[in-house]
Amino acid sequence: MKISEIDIPEQLKTILERAGYEILYPPQTEAIRAGALKGKNIVLASPTASGKTLVAELCVINNILKDKGKSLYLTPLRALANEKYEEFQKYMSLKKRNGENIKIAISTGDFDSADEWLGKYDIIISTNEKVDSLLRHKATWMNEVRTIVADEIHLLTDQDRGPTLEITLTKLMELNPEAQLLALSATVSNADDIARWIDGVSITTDWRPVPLREGVYYGGEILFKDGSAKKISLKTGRPSLDIALEVVREGGQVLVFTETRRASVEYGKNAANALSMELSDSQRTKLNTLAKKIMSLGEKTRLSELLAQQVKGGAAFHHAGLTGAHRKIVEDSFKSGMIKILAATPTLASGVNTPARAVLITSYRRYDPRYGRNPISVLEYKQFSGRAGRPKYDTFGEAILIAKTYEEQEHLMETYVCGEPEKVWS
Numbered sequence: 393m394k395i396s397e398i399d400i401p402e403q404l405k406t407i408l409e410r411a412g413y414e415i416l417y418p419p420q421t422e423a424i425r426a427g428a429l430k431g432k433n434i435v436l437a438s439p440t441a442s443g444k445t446l447v448a449e450l451c452v453i454n455n456i457l458k459d460k461g462k463s464l465y466l467t468p469l470r471a472l473a474n475e476k477y478e479e480f481q482k483y484m485s486l487k488k489r490n491g492e493n494i495k496i497a498i499s500t501g502d503f504d505s506a507d508e509w510l511g512k513y514d515i516i517i518s519t520n521e522k523v524d525s526l527l528r529h530k531a532t533w534m535n536e537v538r539t540i541v542a543d544e545i546h547l548l549t550d551q552d553r554g555p556t557l558e559i560t561l562t563k564l565m566e567l568n569p570e571a572q573l574l575a576l577s578a579t580v581s582n583a584d585d586i587a588r589w590i591d592g593v594s595i596t597t598d599w600r601p602v603p604l605r606e607g608v609y610y611g612g613e614i615l616f617k618d619g620s621a622k623k624i625s626l627k628t629g630r631p632s633l634d635i636a637l638e639v640v641r642e643g644g645q646v647l648v649f650t651e652t653r654r655a656s657v658e659y660g661k662n663a664a665n666a667l668s669m670e671l672s673d674s675q676r677t678k679l680n681t682l683a684k685k686i687m688s689l690g691e692k693t694r695l696s697e698l699l700a701q702q703v704k705g706g707a708a709f710h711h712a713g714l715t716g717a718h719r720k721i722v723e724d725s726f727k728s729g730m731i732k733i734l735a736a737t738p739t740l741a742s743g744v745n746t747p748a749r750a751v752l753i754t755s756y757r758r759y760d761p762r763y764g765r766n767p768i769s770v771l772e773y774k775q776f777s778g779r780a781g782r783p784k785y786d787t788f789g790e791a792i793l794i795a796k797t798y799e800e801q802e803h804l805m806e807t808y809v810c811g812e813p814e815k816v817w818s
Contacts, residue, residue, distance in 0.1 A: 393421040399429060400450065401457045403486055411482055417443040418599050426593050429454055433573045433592025435545065437580040439600040440778035441747060444576045445479065448541045451574055453483050456494055456514050461538030461571075465517040466560070468544045468553060470500045471719065475745060476543070477517045488514070499526075506531040520553065524560045527567075538571045540564055545575035545586060546771060549816045565590065579774040582815040600789075602781030606809045608793045609635060610801035617809050632754050632794050633662055640667065640732045644749025644786065647726075648735040649776050651755040656709040657698060659735035659754070664705025667732060671706055675730075679704050682725055689717045703731065710736040738772065750790040751780040756804060771813040 393416045395408050416424070419438040428434050428451055436444050452463040465480075467473045477498040486494045497513035503525040510516050510526075511533035518526070526534065542561060548554045565573065573590050580586065583594035607616035609631055614622045626634050636646040648663075650656040671679070683700040690696070695713060699722070702708050708722045708731050725731045726746055734746070738758070753776050759765045773793075781789020793808060795801035 393424065398424060398450070400454050404450075404453055404457065404483075407482060407486065413446070416446075417601060419443055419595065419597050420447050422595050422597065423447045424450075426595055428574070431455075431460075431572045433587070433590045435575045435577075435580070435583045435587045435590065435592060435594040437577050437583040437594065437596045439598065439604075440578045441601055441781070441783050442578075442597070442599055443601075444578075445476070445543075448543075448574050448576060449480070449483070451572060452480075452515060452539050452541065453486065453494070455539045455572065457486065457488060459489050462513070462533065462536045463515045463539040463541070464523065464534075464537045464564070465515065465541045466520050466523055466543060466557075467517070468520055468547050468557075469739065470519060470716075471723075471739075472543065473498055473500050473517050473519055474720075480515060480517065505529060508532065511536075520547075520557045520560055523564075524556050527560065527563050534564075534567060537564070537568050540568070540571050540573045542573065542575045544577060546577040546580050546775075546813075546816050548586070549771070549814070561590075578778045579771045579813045580816055581771075581813045586816060600781065601783045602786050602789050604777065604780055604789045604791060606777055606791045608795050608801045608804045608809060610795040610798060614790075614792055615801065615805065617805070628662070628666060630662065632752050633659070633666060635752060635792060636663060636733050636750070637666055639750045639790075641670075642749075645726065645729065645731075645782075646733045646750045646752060647746060647748035647779050648733065648752045648754060649738060650735055651758060653709075653711040653713055653737055655754070656711050656735040656737055660702045660707050660709035660733075661698070663707035663733040663735065664702040666705075667707055668705035675706065676704075678730060679706055682721070682730060686718060686721060689721070690715050706731060707733040707735070710734055712737070712739055738768075738776075747779050747782040747789075749780070749782060749786050750792065751776055753777075753791070753793045756793060756808065767807075769814055770808055770811040773808045773811075774813050 395405055395413050420443045423434055423436055428447055465476055480496050483494055495513040496515045497510050498517045499507050500519050500522050506529035548558055583596045587594035605616050607614045612624055624634055628634050639646050648659055650659055683703045686700040710722050723746055726734045756767055757765050758768050777791030780791045793804045795804050
């Protein structure tokens with residue numbers, strides 16, 4: 393289906409075409425045919441980069457241009473809220489029926505206020521916890537919300553964040569029974585159950601704009617799900633680093649998920665040391681400038697020094713201990729291709745748009761202070777692997793787990809690569 397064929401205002405079509413949209417992806421077409429633009433509640437479960445956000449944007453903007461109240465966009469993280477806020481900026485020139493431009497706001501902090509100032513805006517982007525706070529403080533403008541987007545809906549099953557998300561959505565549905573609700577996720581295996589909960593329809597698809605190859609490394613080679621194998625030349629003594637360096641030499645970027653913050657910093661250091669010897673003079677100059685920018689922002693700390701040093705070598709780490717400004721520099725530099733290898737803790741998998749040619753998972757265990765060191769869920773693995781493959785840049789993506797024994801390789805292949813995500817429950 394072409395953008396020109398969709399039943400939306402002409403000014404919206406113009407904005408989308410200027411942004412480079414021409415033909416919808418299959419999941420987007422399916423959502424529209426299911427009634428997304430006619431107010432139907434939708435659960436859209438499709439892989440990362442398959443176009444879920446555009447479906448939400450179409451519904452949000454279309455409803456506002458047709459005077460159907462305010463829109464509320466919920467995300468699990470502040471970083472994701474900031475990203476969505478930036479993505480919606482392209483619609484600010486659109487004019488509503490009263491002649492005024494669409495107004496967009498973001499609110500992620502201060503849990504002790506009703507933020508009545510948000511009542512002046514058409515689109516409010518916020519975190520689940522902030523919206524919960526706004527509901528508890530009885531923000532009057534909440535009654536005007538007619539479109540609700542719940543991003544990363546699979547977090548309903550998260551022990552920490554799930555209850556807040558469920559309560560928030562339940563309250564919103566009770567407060568605004570006529571509102572359209574769009575629930576988005578890359579890793580929901582029981583979308584039908586969620587659709588019944590929100591009285592909507594589910595759309596589940598495995599379609600990706602870039603094919604994904606999943607595999608497990610052990611003993612000098614990667615064994616892929618389709619039975620093929622890829623030999624890895626071991627030069628550094630660290631298999632995951634050798635895999636990453638090979639991807640970079642082939643022209644790709646690598647996103648490495650580590651178990652802890654300390655591990656992400658250590659991996660970034662080793663990657664930078666290895667990469668620095670292969671940089672061109674031009675790359676080195678740009679990265680040195682980027683490192684200086686990092687050091688000029690905020691207070692000078694040991695962490696900022698470590699980050700700047702790694703960036704000089706074309707690698708970086710990313711975790712919650714970094715300042716917001718430093719995290720944004722790292723994310724933007726990775727997206728632009730300046731940083732080739734990014735070592736991150738799992739928070740980066742929760743929606744922030746940082747695709748790479750290859751995703752490496754160095755450990756399938758995660759430490760929880762309540763339960764100790766336990767295996768991650770299949771759902772979390774699928775969130776990681778979904779980051780592999782950059783639309784418009786890569787012809788394929790690779791997601792690779794690292795095993796230490798043959799038995800572990802078999803276990804990882806059976807449990808994660810060939811496994812199905814756990815059902816979302818509450």
